[in-house]
Amino acid sequence: MSLDRLLDDFEAGRITREQLKREMSGSAFIDVGCAKLDHHRAERTGGPEVVYCEGKSPDQVAVIFDRLLRANGRVLGTRAGREHFEAVSGLDNARFDPVSRLITAGSSAVDLEGKVVVVSAGTSDTPVAEEAAGTAEFLGSFVVRHFDCGVAGIHRLFSVMGEINDASVIIAVAGMEGALPSVIGGLALPPIVAVPTSVGYGANFQGLAPLLTMMNSCAPGVGVVNIDNGFGAGYLAHKINMLALGGGQRTERA
Amino acid sequence: MSLDRLLDDFEAGRITREQLKREMSGSAFIDVGCAKLDHHRAERTGGPEVVYCEGKSPDQVAVIFDRLLRANGRVLGTRAGREHFEAVSGLDNARFDPVSRLITAGSSAVDLEGKVVVVSAGTSDTPVAEEAAGTAEFLGSFVVRHFDCGVAGIHRLFSVMGEINDASVIIAVAGMEGALPSVIGGLALPPIVAVPTSVGYGANFQGLAPLLTMMNSCAPGVGVVNIDNGFGAGYLAHKINMLALGGGQRTERA
Amino acid sequence: MSLDRLLDDFEAGRITREQLKREMSGSAFIDVGCAKLDHHRAERTGGPEVVYCEGKSPDQVAVIFDRLLRANGRVLGTRAGREHFEAVSGLDNARFDPVSRLITAGSSAVDLEGKVVVVSAGTSDTPVAEEAAGTAEFLGSFVVRHFDCGVAGIHRLFSVMGEINDASVIIAVAGMEGALPSVIGGLALPPIVAVPTSVGYGANFQGLAPLLTMMNSCAPGVGVVNIDNGFGAGYLAHKINMLALGGGQRTERA
Amino acid sequence: MSLDRLLDDFEAGRITREQLKREMSGSAFIDVGCAKLDHHRAERTGGPEVVYCEGKSPDQVAVIFDRLLRANGRVLGTRAGREHFEAVSGLDNARFDPVSRLITAGSSAVDLEGKVVVVSAGTSDTPVAEEAAGTAEFLGSFVVRHFDCGVAGIHRLFSVMGEINDASVIIAVAGMEGALPSVIGGLALPPIVAVPTSVGYGANFQGLAPLLTMMNSCAPGVGVVNIDNGFGAGYLAHKINMLALGGGQRTERA
Amino acid sequence: MSLDRLLDDFEAGRITREQLKREMSGSAFIDVGCAKLDHHRAERTGGPEVVYCEGKSPDQVAVIFDRLLRANGRVLGTRAGREHFEAVSGLDNARFDPVSRLITAGSSAVDLEGKVVVVSAGTSDTPVAEEAAGTAEFLGSFVVRHFDCGVAGIHRLFSVMGEINDASVIIAVAGMEGALPSVIGGLALPPIVAVPTSVGYGANFQGLAPLLTMMNSCAPGVGVVNIDNGFGAGYLAHKINMLALGGGQRTERA
Amino acid sequence: MSLDRLLDDFEAGRITREQLKREMSGSAFIDVGCAKLDHHRAERTGGPEVVYCEGKSPDQVAVIFDRLLRANGRVLGTRAGREHFEAVSGLDNARFDPVSRLITAGSSAVDLEGKVVVVSAGTSDTPVAEEAAGTAEFLGSFVVRHFDCGVAGIHRLFSVMGEINDASVIIAVAGMEGALPSVIGGLALPPIVAVPTSVGYGANFQGLAPLLTMMNSCAPGVGVVNIDNGFGAGYLAHKINMLALGGGQRTERA
Amino acid sequence: MSLDRLLDDFEAGRITREQLKREMSGSAFIDVGCAKLDHHRAERTGGPEVVYCEGKSPDQVAVIFDRLLRANGRVLGTRAGREHFEAVSGLDNARFDPVSRLITAGSSAVDLEGKVVVVSAGTSDTPVAEEAAGTAEFLGSFVVRHFDCGVAGIHRLFSVMGEINDASVIIAVAGMEGALPSVIGGLALPPIVAVPTSVGYGANFQGLAPLLTMMNSCAPGVGVVNIDNGFGAGYLAHKINMLALGGGQRTERA
């Protein structure tokens, strides 16, 4: 990216041709055998590499956490089980939330800023909603939760509609038929990140029904993430929230 | 059904064994070559045989209308084109509505009774909503229409919610994500017949998205009919509406 | 709803502006932390909030049952396991049926009125059929059961067809190919609530096959609910049954 | 197959090694450029090669008909348009049926034997039912047609049930929900060839709904062919019908 | 069916009107509480009621076996587990085959007649192939097995092609891509009953891939049954096999 | 929403109880017969009601445009044909873009602010990309277009990556396999709105393939809208873009 | 790629820093407004950029052909209509094949080398098979065609099996059930590129059935391309064919 700087260094003899080529060919990762850790991701994309624990052995998770912690000062793991947590519990400030299945280690975010509102349709959607909330908080967003506001009792939603409209960005989590984001979309000013969940039975088809519902929302202003993907929703919402904080993308690069 | 009466007649010699066997073996239909007309259906199921015109030639429709009109005094045709109407336009009191694509012929229903409310989400759902309304009216129900009340502007729905709640039965028609029946289901006392429409694009998948939405409605009290099946909705709603008219099923059989 | 009354109270000074606003903004629910209980739902929609137990912890179920029991005098839980029942077994008149997986607590419905007939295709459909029957009974409908009447031996259906036609509304439960509602639809006067079940194997695809069958029923007068959704069927059937009891919707509002 | 005879001929010098190799390597077809005509298929499988016209140019159809007519004495073409028929209308005894879209040319089957009953659910299923009937007749089976016997008026089916049970094999053709074969399967002695059709709308999904219905038939004794595949049904039914004619497979090979 | 005989008896006073009505209204089943046993099914359809054990409790299976054994002299159960067998092991001549998961009880079929050939593609298809073979044998067909003849080594199929062609009917069982019936269909004289299995992985999608393959077979003469439905294949093949035994359907009724 | 103000007016006698009730019950729309125009939507949700022209008659479009133009001063129509444009071409400043199929009428947005970058994968995606760009411009966003940057020649993407990273929000449009958002997601700082298109053939399945690809993006920070839904993408991106402009949501409400 | 050479040139002052940056940042394409032409693709991937004509206007195709012809000396267009050809017919040596819908312009490949065998199942698969063959020939492969060799008459396949086995790589094209690649895979030494076609009807589902068949092939050594994607098959087969020509990949890079 800062190609000019690299070429300055090269012309000035501060780096060798080999160093120049390595930088340009993208060798900026840490190879730990089972994985190639992308420790510059936060610089590049605004968010650090996050560890998806499911399907990894506790040993693999331990190695990856250790290296990322040293590189970045703090680490987030998602879809973790208790066995993963045990493998990293010795790390600095390691914590595990069994509902959201998030592991965090290292320093906390200094200030939680902006405002992300997480609205969920039912009590059963809580794990996904908490994964979204916890991810956004880890990244530095201030988060407000309003759970169990589904459209079967739509006045519950209306009772918090004022606070919802006060957010920079809304995360709407719903299973079953997934109508919540459409209804909010017709009422709310902020952009909406919609998360279908696999909660429901029969023709819910493991979240396909709310996924299609959200894709087809008659109210615009809704972007959809994968089924049960609370992490993805929290991450996207955080990016949008940062934009609203004055600095936004542009300042950061200025 | 009235087997006792048949056997009385048989024992009394009023009908022959052949006549008895024909009645019992179900020969109570009119064979017009291309079709076997079930002219006793109204007696049996509370609604007459209705002519599904799509895929039939105008000649076939003409023959069937003619025979059913003579048997029942009035006929309804669905999914009709103008070419079908031209083939039956000489029949008594024949009329064609190009929006709902319904043809009616013969005597009108004397009185439209009870109250069926048809609510639609968008202007594009009108053909299906009109097919539902026209069918219920043909069968004898009084129908009130509230179109373009989708959840993207949910106050439009609330402005008619009082009248909706005054119905015996609600028909809710929606395409795109199909959230309307869920929202009404959380607010309304009457049972709801939900009709998904193929209105929408992309991941609507010709009505699959609202179909799944309505099947998964988090609010109970909702029964779903086939995609774009306004006829089926009107027919079912009429049956329910009749129940509320005091007489109901039971009186009729008393 | 009774907005006039609220405004009367407000103008008369009987309630403050804050109280007025809270009532109008829909604060009529009980917040128990993990859930927002909609204890006015029966008034609004004709049926109380029912507790979907699957995916909730026994502790959550216990809290919700306790509060709803106090608010409504009686509670229904669906998709319950024995562990849920144990958490509420101390409540007044608590009962658990392991076949339908329903928990009930509190006072019984005083009189079971009207007539709902539940017909099932096979012995394996019994849990869904019982969930439908038990739900309708909890809500106050009189229910008659006719199980194992599938079309492979269609005379079994015919032997009860008289009684089926005596109902206000029919619930037809079927897995495998799900042809039962179509066949009944061609023979019966009352409206039909069809429930596909996930019983079957291979290309049944967890209930998709009977779901499509029922949506496409060539006989009209059929409304479909979600796969295995006995609760939804019982609830909808109860609403229709109430209509037939003379009073119906309209009386209640008169 | 008659390898012994070939080897006899080879050892006796009646055929050369090249001729032996060609026979054994399967060169027993006519290459007409655009196609390799399998004129021995009837000997091998009991039915001749049939020309699927859709997607072929009239010229290609003409060449193929000409060569097969010379090889086999008679030809059947399916899914034909009028333009295909015009290209072969000069052939001996060429005929076209626009309903079934079958073209036949050459000598007729001498005697139509056995008994195949084709039952269809609705008038709109007629083209598929006629394709099945015409195919079986071309191959030499005696066919009886009973159309428009769908389960919405099940007494129409019962009125012909006696004749249906008199068949060697039944072809049951149905669109919409496709329940007909299940119902017949519970009542009939002969094996059933079930044909789903794409007749219907909405969640029929171009025949997927009746296809799944027929695969899941709760009554056994049903084999399913492809959607709208009247030809395949007629062909399979003819094979079964031939078995019942005393000689069956075994005699032919004796 | 023998309505004339019934009416003779009635007119002659040999049966009362009540008896006549019961016979005609289809009360010919045994009600055992959890099920309505259709003990006349063999007379009506050529095959007895078979007990689908999966999803039934051992107690239910025991009751049903006991009553059907007394009515029919012999019983077949499918998809059975050892716990089901233990509940009926005291019955006369009870046997259990853990591969096909079939339970039989009562008298054996006297003579196994005709010839059904069961061909399978791979060793993993054996349970389904054995269910097909065992079902046909229970019903009275003589069965020959040729397993592991898949098209990956097509010469294994050719080595038994002579014997396959000697059958009255072929059952072809295949998972993975399910090409076996198409290949046999191009080579064989007898009709083919094709059974897709859920054997395979990835895009096999639990048998959907071979199901579609078999539906689309370019070789005609193939009827398809449900995924893993060995029972249905054996039942249908037996019906076809009986036709070839001279007597066939027609003799039986003569 | 400004309930306090309404109550002030009511208490001060500036509005009657009827007026108060109408405002509160949501009568704030214009009923033009075929539609209920939601002219307050911009105030409520930050974007005005937009006219989806497909499926509406030119007359209906003309009526709706006329009324919205008078209410809002400017109107946007999507999925328009030339016949729709002709019906509104007399309106002030009416324009039609046949590629994006957008109609605009009335005053232009005064200043295009912020920065939305629209990246497309191929030339065939241009109509969808232009619908997105034109929508965002109508709403007031400054838009930069980079088309034909698909991953088959990934250096084309890299050549504009600098400018892409300078945006507040990225719209990524892709058909075929839809990999573009994943690749951008690994490289870019701004949030991404992904639009799958139906461009492609075979197993693209009308956009299902890129839809699933985008939902499963291994790079987070991606929100997905419906297939071919350029309008929805432009609308959502505009909302996000506004957040970055300092004022954001919060200022507006301050 | 030849980064060393670029840096040599830069250090030697033969190119400026701007030129160096442009080369490295991937500006190596021709921007023609509607498209960014990747004229270095052949160097990078072994095959030139090919013009997918469907969905492009004749004018766009003309511009792109003109520029690619000047850059590369020869151009291939796929999925072309006659209107596309007319727009480029003035170009050097322009030709159009209406069966494969390929347009070629410019110099021919000097020598057709190696051996690619294209086998198709039926006459209707010819357009796809010709697209594959024509693509491979354009790229420089020698191609042999064997059409109409489907498994319904498997001896037709066996008659050319010797020649098939003599190829470097086989392209197997099949619609309907798509069994051809599985059968060839069990018999042939060369790797196989399988192409499912949308030829078939009913449950073929526009090529989904043969696609799944080919993915699940029980014989290994088969790689599948998209439905009807003759171009992709010809391109991949050419790459493999080149490997077999001694030089292969490695020589080219030496």
Added chain:
Amino acid sequence: MSLDRLLDDFEAGRITREQLKREMSGSAFIDVGCAKLDHHRAERTGGPEVVYCEGKSPDQVAVIFDRLLRANGRVLGTRAGREHFEAVSGLDNARFDPVSRLITAGSSAVDLEGKVVVVSAGTSDTPVAEEAAGTAEFLGSFVVRHFDCGVAGIHRLFSVMGEINDASVIIAVAGMEGALPSVIGGLALPPIVAVPTSVGYGANFQGLAPLLTMMNSCAPGVGVVNIDNGFGAGYLAHKINMLALGGGQRTERA
């Protein structure tokens, strides 16, 4: 195949007619009861019969390994569990890799030749990638592994792009959205074998999402194998790799 040699032997009296017929009719397999072992497959197709262990009992695996080891000198088993390995651990040089779940027994491949590069997107794809690598190595290919190179950090891919381009053939393994093969396809000279994996969640649908992605790759030169089918990828890659080794297919047969 060597029919001439067989006929020479037959004419010279070196083999009897029975022996000739057996060879020609394809009896060249070993029948071990539960399976027909195709021990000549390597000669015919270039790769030996491989044992798919899943769904086979340890005893069956033991018998098959024993016979194939004696026939071929070495055996490969896939999808094995430890219980399978224990049943064959006594065989010569038996080894088990729990990650790839491969069992090998017998002699090693003498020299690993050519160059196959296996690239995977994430750590969780390792089991599939190792199955591919291990299969190719067993067959005799030299394999280089580059794991965890997914497009979320695309520079990791670029850092190994040089070595990837040095391969004869690339195996690209990816779950989630599966974009890796498309990106490599735009950059690489060698042909690509793409393997979708079931790694991912939500709308990944057990590998359907990356399967569709890979089928629709906008970059040509990609052949796709079944979901999670590392074995199939390794086998196909080995065949292509052999072609590049000078000899290729053709030499081997010369």
